[in-house]
Amino acid sequence: MRSEAxxxxxxxxxxxxxxxxxxxxxLWLANGGGASAQDAATEQQRLYDQMVRQPTNYDATFAxxxxxxxxxxxxxxxxxxxxxxFYNHDQPLVKYELGSLYFRLGSYAxxxxxxxxxLATPDVDAATKARIEASLQIVDKQSQPSRFxxxxxxxxxxxxxxxxxxxxxxxxxxxxxFGLPPTNGGKSDTNWFxxxxxxxxxxxQDQNGTVLETRFIGYLTQQFRLQDLDVGLFDVSFGPRLxxxxxxxxxxxxxxxxxGGSAWVDGARYLSSGGAGLSFAIPTxxxxxxxxxxxxxxxxxxxxxxxxxxxxxxxxxxxxLGSSLPINDRFKLDARAYYRRGDSSMNFQSFNQWAIEGxxxxxxxxxxxxxxxxxxxxxxxxxxxxxxxxxxxFIDPATTNAVNEWVAGITLDAPITTSFxxxxxxxxxxxxxxxxxxxxxxxxxxxxxxxxF
Amino acid sequence: MDWLKQTRLTRLLTAxxxxxxxxxxxxAQTFAKVGAVNPNAMGTPPGGADRTLTxxxxxxxxxxxxxxxxxxxxxLFPDQSTLNLGSxxxxxxxxxxxxxxxxxxxxxxxxxxxxxxxxxxxISHTSGVTITTPSAVLxxxxxxxxxxxxxxxxIAQLDPNLRGRVGNELVxxxxxxxxxxxxxxxxxxxPGEATAIASVNQPIALPFKVxxxxxxxxxxxxxxxxxxxxxxxxxxxxPPGLVIPSPPGFGTANLANPARPPGTDPLGYTSVFSAGxxxxxxxxxxxxxxxxxxxxxxxxxxxxxxxxxxx
Numbered sequence: 001m002r003s004e005a006x007x008x009x010x011x012x013x014x015x016x017x018x019x020x021x022x023x024x025x026x027l028w029l030a031n032g033g034g035a036s037a038q039d040a041a042t043e044q045q046r047l048y049d050q051m052v053r054q055p056t057n058y059d060a061t062f063a064x065x066x067x068x069x070x071x072x073x074x075x076x077x078x079x080x081x082x083x084x085x086f087y088n089h090d091q092p093l094v095k096y097e098l099g100s101l102y103f104r105l106g107s108y109a110x111x112x113x114x115x116x117x118x119l120a121t122p123d124v125d126a127a128t129k130a131r132i133e134a135s136l137q138i139v140d141k142q143s144q145p146s147r148f149x150x151x152x153x154x155x156x157x158x159x160x161x162x163x164x165x166x167x168x169x170x171x172x173x174x175x176x177x178f179g180l181p182p183t184n185g186g187k188s189d190t191n192w193f194x195x196x197x198x199x200x201x202x203x204x205q206d207q208n209g210t211v212l213e214t215r216f217i218g219y220l221t222q223q224f225r226l227q228d229l230d231v232g233l234f235d236v237s238f239g240p241r242l243x244x245x246x247x248x249x250x251x252x253x254x255x256x257x258x259x260g261g262s263a264w265v266d267g268a269r270y271l272s273s274g275g276a277g278l279s280f281a282i283p284t285x286x287x288x289x290x291x292x293x294x295x296x297x298x299x300x301x302x303x304x305x306x307x308x309x310x311x312x313x314x315x316x317x318x319x320x321l322g323s324s325l326p327i328n329d330r331f332k333l334d335a336r337a338y339y340r341r342g343d344s345s346m347n348f349q350s351f352n353q354w355a356i357e358g359x360x361x362x363x364x365x366x367x368x369x370x371x372x373x374x375x376x377x378x379x380x381x382x383x384x385x386x387x388x389x390x391x392x393x394f395i396d397p398a399t400t401n402a403v404n405e406w407v408a409g410i411t412l413d414a415p416i417t418t419s420f421x422x423x424x425x426x427x428x429x430x431x432x433x434x435x436x437x438x439x440x441x442x443x444x445x446x447x448x449x450x451x452x453f
Numbered sequence: 454m455d456w457l458k459q460t461r462l463t464r465l466l467t468a469x470x471x472x473x474x475x476x477x478x479x480x481a482q483t484f485a486k487v488g489a490v491n492p493n494a495m496g497t498p499p500g501g502a503d504r505t506l507t508x509x510x511x512x513x514x515x516x517x518x519x520x521x522x523x524x525x526x527x528x529l530f531p532d533q534s535t536l537n538l539g540s541x542x543x544x545x546x547x548x549x550x551x552x553x554x555x556x557x558x559x560x561x562x563x564x565x566x567x568x569x570x571x572x573x574x575x576i577s578h579t580s581g582v583t584i585t586t587p588s589a590v591l592x593x594x595x596x597x598x599x600x601x602x603x604x605x606x607x608i609a610q611l612d613p614n615l616r617g618r619v620g621n622e623l624v625x626x627x628x629x630x631x632x633x634x635x636x637x638x639x640x641x642x643x644p645g646e647a648t649a650i651a652s653v654n655q656p657i658a659l660p661f662k663v664x665x666x667x668x669x670x671x672x673x674x675x676x677x678x679x680x681x682x683x684x685x686x687x688x689x690x691x692p693p694g695l696v697i698p699s700p701p702g703f704g705t706a707n708l709a710n711p712a713r714p715p716g717t718d719p720l721g722y723t724s725v726f727s728a729g730x731x732x733x734x735x736x737x738x739x740x741x742x743x744x745x746x747x748x749x750x751x752x753x754x755x756x757x758x759x760x761x762x763x764x
Contacts, residue, residue, distance in 0.1 A: 062703060078597070086525070086685075089678075089679070106644060164737045176752065180745065181744050336720055452714075
């Protein structure tokens with residue numbers, strides 16, 4: 001009941017951005033997105049009817065394939081293109097397109113076969129050949145039972161408020177407001193950062209479709225001026241992913257896992273955590289996969305003062321729902337919402353947290369035809385509300401803290417080769433709270449080279 | 454859409470008349486069209502005579518479709534699914550119903566020999582498609598599947614997993630889920646997996662993968678051979694210089710790497726930076742409070758030492 005009462009406030013936000021986001025979401029849901037999707041479906045049906053009346057009308061067939069592919073209906077496009085191969089078997093572009101459609105379905109054996117058939121066609125052009133060879137490398141990797149992949153980025157990140165100072169430069173302590181000394185005021189800074197994400201899948205190839213999944217993320221920063229802000233963290237998880245209820249929900253999986261991590265600030269360990277979770281992946285008829293997840297973690301803060309550490313340390317229980325919805329072959333919506341309950345020994349550090357976040361990714365052709373990967377631009381937004389159980393007597397015995405933090409930004413992922421590229425992000429954070437300590441804003445800009453394997 | 458409307462209208466009339474008359478016309482419902490055909494492919498409607506199939510031929514419920522040694526065909530269904538029949542195939546669509554408004558329906562087929570590839574549409578996405586073979590019953594959800602009745606020596610010798618299985622039925626699941634049952638066992642295939650069935654009373658083989666070499670041969674059995682044109686222009690063989698020009702931009706798609714290590718999705722990527730900031734922010738907010746402690750102590754001291762005020 002408590003969470004229900006707070007949800008409307010969460011969406012309304014204490015600031016204009018929250019209301020704008022809610023408004024845009026409501027408008028989209030009310031009409032916009034759904035109407036154009038319906039139009040595309042109608043157009044696909046119209047072209048299909050025309051194609052059935054005139055099967056050898058290849059203009060109609062290509063038009064149908066284009067619409068079906070854009071809608072993500074790859075099977076329909078496959079059926080139409082395979083008919084064109086009945087008419088003329090030596091069509092390298094049709095074979096490449098068939099390979100790419102099977103590739104997108106994850107049907108790698110047939111994708112490989114069509115790619116090889118396209119390569120064997122005498123008049124395959126150089127650009128298609130390059131694309132096929134790049135795709136074949138990925139297909140071979142995806143076809144292995146043991147699959148290792150990674151992502152890394154290094155670069156520079158500028159923050160307008162790197163020291164996380166309150167916007168008013170005022171801090172409340174023991175119920176009274178005090179101005180921050182200049183040494184602790186707001187300061188901008190730039191850091192070097194390194195980010196590494198690794199994943200390993202081992203397919204046991206058993207009847208249950210069991211895949212052992214290991215995931216690792218590591219992050220390191222080094223500030224140019226505020227060196228006591230240097231941060232390092234890692235998080236690692238491991239668990240088997242198993243098919244579940246495959247007769248009723250094809251492709252549905254369940255994954256129990258263990259998880260752990262640690263974080264350092266200014267070279268000293270700041271916290272460590274460990275726990276376990278259970279996640280599901282449930283395909284839907286809209287091509288979106290729903291990913292409910294529940295996770296428990298014990299979080300231990302390590303500070304110089306054991307008493308202070310005890311205030312913060314506690315158990316976190318998180319219930320989340322994530323999904324990735326391919327709207328068409330260009331647009332994809334990633335969304336996630338979670339509720340977290342944090343229990344610590346001191347009730348003023350125990351909290352309820354709700355979060356909702358989304359990113360709309362638009363994939364587009366790179367400016368040069370020689371670049372073998374599409375570029376992606378992703379505006380994103382995140383809203384987090386954290387409500388503590390009781391006033392912190394050290395800060396303000398009369399005021400219970402509740403922080404609304406919203407984040408908005410945009411990322412550009414620009415691969416240059418199959419393995420290397422550049423990524424940049426611009427992000428603005430703003431926090432609202434009844435306590436001045438936690439009212440902040442920060443603009444950050446980061447950029448740097450990326451690597452994928 | 455005329456052919457579909459006709460199907461629904463016929464179905465409705467059939468249902469209405471069924472209370473007063475036997476189902477004499479129900480079996481003549483048109484449900485599929487021939488999209489491509491290499492001679493010789495024959496259709497035999499229930500109670501009718503053999504006829505040669507050509508592009509645009511309608512297929513009615515329970516019509517038997519056969520191809521000879523050089524024949525092959527592709528059938529188009531109202532739910533946008535397709536069925537490729539290779540050479541020496543023999544099958545009957547026993548039941549087909551599709552409701553375009555609900556995007557659901559049912560399809561039941563029986564195949565006795567040949568090479569088939571089913572590429573799914575709305576029916577297989579919702580309720581599933583059933584194909585009966587001499588040795589098993591297949592349920593296709595998703596889905597794209599290849600069925601060989603039966604495995605030839607020339608294909609079996611290309612694949613260690615297929616050796617010793619000549620004459621078996623071979624089922625390959627390319628996408629979705631395929632469940633195969635017979636009198637003694639049941640096997641579910643994941644994408645990329647195949648199985649072999651020796652007979653209806655022998656256990657179905659555990660899933661395995663077929664080699665690219667065998668897949669190449671299987672693919673060739675389900676489309677035109679060299680010199681065939683699938684009935685394009687009404688000809689039995691490819692017209693000289695036949696070119697199907699593709700539109701600009703076709704076949705130039707860049708494919709994204711499907712591997713998604715942590716940090717490659719936009720939310721995961723940005724949340725790493727947020728997590729890093731969260732750790733240092735916690736520590737700095739504590740430091741900020743501690744930095745005003747001397748001020749607070751001075752203020753308290755001043756308060757306790759100042760003389761009492763009187764209204």
